[in-house]
Every structure is written in C-alpha cells, then in structure tokens.
Amino acid sequence: MITADNWTPDQPIVALHDVHKSFGENEVLKGIDLEVMKGEVICIIGPSGSGKSTLIRTINGLTPVTRGSVKVEGQEVHDPDLDKLALRRKVGIVFQQYNLFPHKTVLQNVMMAPVLVLRENKDEVRERARSLLAKVQLNGKEEAYPAELSGGQQQRVAIARSLCMRPDVMLFDEVTAALDPETVKEVLVAIKQLAGEGMTCVLVTHEMGFAREISDRVYFTDAGRIVESGPPAQIFETPKDPRTQEFLSKVL
Amino acid sequence: MTDFTLNRLTWRAPLLTAAICVASTVAALAQQTTEDPVSALGTLVIWIPFILKGFWLNFVMSVLAMAFATVTGVLLGFMQISPNAVIRMPAKLVTHLFRNSPWLVILFAIMFLVPFQITLPGGDKILIPDWVKATVGFALPVMANISEILRGAVMSIPSGQWESAESLAFSRRQTLIYIILPQCVRRMIPPWMNWYALLTLMTPMAAILGVNEALGNTQAAMEAAGARPEFLIPFYLFLMTLFFIFIYPLSIYTRRLERRFAAGS
Ligand SMILES: Nc1ncnc2c1ncn2[C@@H]1O[C@H](COP(=O)(O)OP(=O)(O)O)[C@@H](O)[C@H]1O
Ligand SMILES: [Mg+2]
Numbered sequence: 001m002i003t004a005d006n007w008t009p010d011q012p013i014v015a016l017h018d019v020h021k022s023f024g025e026n027e028v029l030k031g032i033d034l035e036v037m038k039g040e041v042i043c044i045i046g047p048s049g050s051g052k053s054t055l056i057r058t059i060n061g062l063t064p065v066t067r068g069s070v071k072v073e074g075q076e077v078h079d080p081d082l083d084k085l086a087l088r089r090k091v092g093i094v095f096q097q098y099n100l101f102p103h104k105t106v107l108q109n110v111m112m113a114p115v116l117v118l119r120e121n122k123d124e125v126r127e128r129a130r131s132l133l134a135k136v137q138l139n140g141k142e143e144a145y146p147a148e149l150s151g152g153q154q155q156r157v158a159i160a161r162s163l164c165m166r167p168d169v170m171l172f173d174e175v176t177a178a179l180d181p182e183t184v185k186e187v188l189v190a191i192k193q194l195a196g197e198g199m200t201c202v203l204v205t206h207e208m209g210f211a212r213e214i215s216d217r218v219y220f221t222d223a224g225r226i227v228e229s230g231p232p233a234q235i236f237e238t239p240k241d242p243r244t245q246e247f248l249s250k251v252l
Numbered sequence: 253m254t255d256f257t258l259n260r261l262t263w264r265a266p267l268l269t270a271a272i273c274v275a276s277t278v279a280a281l282a283q284q285t286t287e288d289p290v291s292a293l294g295t296l297v298i299w300i301p302f303i304l305k306g307f308w309l310n311f312v313m314s315v316l317a318m319a320f321a322t323v324t325g326v327l328l329g330f331m332q333i334s335p336n337a338v339i340r341m342p343a344k345l346v347t348h349l350f351r352n353s354p355w356l357v358i359l360f361a362i363m364f365l366v367p368f369q370i371t372l373p374g375g376d377k378i379l380i381p382d383w384v385k386a387t388v389g390f391a392l393p394v395m396a397n398i399s400e401i402l403r404g405a406v407m408s409i410p411s412g413q414w415e416s417a418e419s420l421a422f423s424r425r426q427t428l429i430y431i432i433l434p435q436c437v438r439r440m441i442p443p444w445m446n447w448y449a450l451l452t453l454m455t456p457m458a459a460i461l462g463v464n465e466a467l468g469n470t471q472a473a474m475e476a477a478g479a480r481p482e483f484l485i486p487f488y489l490f491l492m493t494l495f496f497i498f499i500y501p502l503s504i505y506t507r508r509l510e511r512r513f514a515a516g517s
Contacts, residue, residue: 085421162419165420
C-alpha cells in the first residue's frame with residue numbers, strides 16, 4: 001500500500017479511491033476513483049450539481065468524506081491525525097468567488113500565509129510575492145485593495161496567493177465562472193502558463209475549449225459518479241456514454 | 253442637495269434646545285418676585301460647579317463601564333462562537349440573561365448583592381464605593397450587547413473568507429485574529445458607539461442608589477437652596493443640556509460613520 005513514507009514521485013500525486021460523500025440523506029459523491037500523476041493537468045466537467053465542487057474540495061480536506069480514501073503524495077487526507085498544515089501547503093485551491101481578504105492590499109494578501117503560517121522570512125516572501133504578481137501580469141497593483149480590482153485581476157491575485165505557498169498541486173473550482181467574458185481570458189492565460197511549467201492541476205471548468213486545449217485527461221461527472229474519462233480528443237469527439245453525449249451537445 | 257438638508261437637520265435640534273433654554277430663563281426671570289433674595293437662575297449659576305462635579309462622575313462611570321463592558325463583552329462574544337459547547341453554552345446564557353433584564357433590576361441586584369467592603373486574605377478591608385458598584389451594574393447589560401454585536405459581526409463575514417484562510421493553512425485562531433476580526437471591527441464601531449451613548453444616558457440611575465453624580469447633585473443643590481418650585485425648570489433643563497451637549501455630537505459622528513461604512517462596502 002502506498003503511504004506518505006514510501007510514496008515516490010512516479011506514483012499518483014493525488015489518488016481518490018471509492019470516495020463517498022453524503023450531506024445528510026443526500027449522497028453527492030457515489031464512489032469516485034481518480035488518479036493524477038505529477039505534472040498532469042486534468043479537467044472535471046459535468047452538469048451543475050453533479051458534485052464537482054464537492055469532489056475537488058475533498059482533495060485538500062475542506063470537505064470531509066463519508067467513506068473511501070483520498071491520498072495526496074501517499075498521505076491519507078482524511079486521517080484524523082493528519083498534519084493539516086503539511087497538507088494545505090502542498091495543495092493550493094482557487095475558488096469561483098476569489099475570496100481575497102478585503103482589508104489587506106494585494107501584496108499583503110499574497111504574503112500573509114507564508115509569513116504568518118509558515119513563518120518564512122518576510123523579505124524573501126515579499127520577493128517571491130512580487131515576482132508571482134508580475135507573472136500573473138499584476139505589476140503595479142501591489143498596493144491596491146481587492147475592491148479596486150476587476151474580477152479577473154482579483155482572481156489572478158488569488159492564484160498568486162495560492163502559489164506563494166509553493167504547492168505541489170493546484171485545484172481550480174470554476175475560477176472563471178463569475179467573471180466578465182473579457183477578463184476570462186487573462187485568467188485562463190495565467191493557468192495555462194502554470195500548467196506549461198509543469199504544475200499539477202485539477203480543474204473544474206465550464207470552458208470546454210480551454211479544457212480540451214489544456215488537459216491531459218478529462219473526467220465527465222454526472223450525479224456523483226465519474227461516467228467517463230479519457231484524453232480530451234476522445235471525450236470531446238467520440239464520447240461513449242449517452243450522458244456525456246447529451247451534456248456535450250448542450251454546451252458545445 | 254442632501255448635504256443641505258442634512259446640515260439643517262443637524263443644526264435644528266441644538267438650536268431648538270438653545271431656544272427652550274432661553275425661553276425658560278426668561279420664564280424664570282419673569283417669575284421672580286421682588287422679595288426673592290436670589291433669582292432661580294442666579295441660584296443655578298452658583299450651583300453649576302457642584303452639578304458639573306457630579307457630571308464628572310457620570311463621565312467617569314460611563315468610560316469605566318464601557319471599558320469593562322468592551323473587554324468582557326468581546327471575550328463573551330468569542331466564547332459564544334466557540335465550537336466547544338462547554339465554552340459556548342455558559343457564554344450564551346450570560347449574554348441572553350443580561351441582554352433581557354431591565355437595567356434597573358441589574359443595578360439593584362449588583363448594589364445589594366455585592367458587599368460594601370471586602371476583606372483581603374491578609375485582613376485588610378477594602379471599601380467598595382457605591383459608584384464603583386453602579387459602574388459594574390451599568391457595564392453588565394452593555395457587555396451582553398457587545399457580546400451579541402461581536403457574534404453577529406463574525407457571522408456576517410462570508411464563509412468564503414473562512415474557506416480561503418483554511419486552505420492557506422491558517423488555524424482557526426489565526427483566521428479569527430488576522431482575517432475575521434479586522435473585518436468585524438469596522439462593522440462593530442457604530443453599534444458600539446450607540447451603546448456608549450445609551451450607557452451614558454443611563455448613568456443618572458445611580459442617583460437612586462445615592463451616588464453623587466449629576467442628577468443627585470442637582471437635586472441636592474435645589475434642596476439646599478430652599479427647594480423653591482421655580483428651580484425645577486432651569487435646573488433640570490441645565491442638566492438635560494449638559495447630557496445633550498456631550499452625547500449629541502457623538503451620535504452625529506456615529507451616524508456619519510454608519511453612512512460611510514454602508515457606502516464603503
Ligand atoms: N455544504 C453542503 N451542505 C449540503 N449540501 C451540499 C453542500 N455542498 C454541496 N451540497 C449539495 O451537493 C450537491 C453537489 O454540489 P456541488 O458539489 O457544488 O456540485 P457542482 O459543483 O457540480 O455544481 C448539490 O445538490 C448541493 O446542494
Ligand atoms: Mg461547483
């Protein structure tokens with residue numbers, strides 16, 4: 001069995017096995033199996049309410065599972081004795097609603113966690129934060145407050161904030177769904193660049209063109225199950241399952 | 253346009269008060285009979301320093317009570333949002349008990365339940381002056397309300413703030429200190445100031461218990477000057493004006509903050 005102690009980078013960096021999740025009577029995840037290798041980019045697509053957000057949030061332990069196993073680098077995420085801090089620095093997440101800290105400037109938003117939680121040297125963190133902000137095209141916005149930025153800019157700050165923890169895996173939950181169409185592209189460009197640099201990415205997205213272009217594998221979920229998965233060309237061109245066919249005929 | 257109406261609203265009330273003051277003075281002067289040695293107004297002027305001295309105690313009680321209420325209220329508020337029921341339940345009980353009791357009942361309870369002196373283990377005795385007990389009595393209901401204000405402010409922060417903090421490895425404590433509370437302070441200042449104004453206006457209740465604050469001293473002054481009926485209007489009006497001058501600018505400022513915060517968010 002793979003554990004945190006014998007995990008090696010050629011084994012799945014994220015591995016979900018038979019994951020079930022219920023909210024009361026409502027079973028939202030009904031046995032999910034999913035593996036992501038280091039450097040892979042996978043996209044999860046599917047109708048709304050099918051459990052995509054719930055699924056992605058089990059990976060960093062935000063949503064506890066009812067049954068099954070979620071492992072990140074061999075470490076069981078839902079082990080009660082888990083060092084949550086160690087997990088959270090390995091897995092970054094970006095949400096649909098950005099969730100920036102409104103009382104802090106852009107630079108402070110990015111620097112806060114490494115300085116306060118990881119207790120890293122402030123000057124080093126500042127250097128890193130500035131270069132991450134430059135990377136997501138936000139030079140000159142360091143001293144702005146979130147409310148002064150557009151949605152696309154805020155979302156790029158959220159990406160930089162997450163990256164400043166130097167995670168091994170990045171999770172993106174419909175990060176462009178709340179954005180104006182003209183700012184969607186700048187966020188997708190930032191994610192694409194990140195993927196190109198070899199970051200392991202798990203994305204939930206409604207941008208089918210982007211999913212097709214960027215992902216190594218696509219998972220289609222419906223009603224709490226993974227119905228079908230495969231390379232993007234296969235999923236988008238020759239979907240096997242009628243539910244996938246129906247969904248794609250609606251969104252494409 | 254709005255500014256203009258606002259300014260008029262702002263100035264109308266004090267002008268009205270001033271007008272009543274002048275009118276009552278005139279009335280008092282008119283009542284004056286020739287055989288009166290000193291006019292009612294003249295008597296008031298003589299006693300003003302004594303009344304002001306009492307008012308100083310109202311001020312001291314209000315500030316101390318507010319400080320005490322803020323510290324304990326914030327603590328209680330934190331306890332109210334604790335995930336641990338053993339901490340949360342007693343805090344809820346205390347908060348709701350003091351929020352829903354009449355102030356005067358709390359004041360009497362404190363006055364008569366707390367001994368007038370305590371004996372230290374060494375044998376020394378410390379006297380607890382009545383005004384200190386009254387201060388505690390005023391602080392308790394305000395404490396309970398501040399506890400609720402804190403709880404409400406924390407609840408009003410969107411859950412996304414907690415989630416992103418948790419994802420960035422912040423502990424619950426760190427999230428509260430660095431992310432949630434700083435956002436709460438802004439929301440808490442206007443209601444906090446309202447409670448301070450209310451508290452100050454309640455402090456003359458201490459007169460019932462024999463504390464020599466402004467109301468007690470005003471009554472004592474009228475008594476000492478011969479308890480003539482024509483004293484009533486100028487003396488009480490002076491007392492009301494005193495509180496008014498102190499509280500009114502505060503409430504204007506609070507309203508301004510409220511508007512600014514409403515516009516800012
Ligand atoms: N915290 C929660 N409590 C109760 N039900 C929830 C919660 N989060 C999600 N759900 C339910 O789980 C189902 C799947 O939601 P979600 O994972 O957000 O789907 P998706 O992201 O695919 O739209 C929905 O029916 C939703 O109502
Ligand atoms: Mg979702």
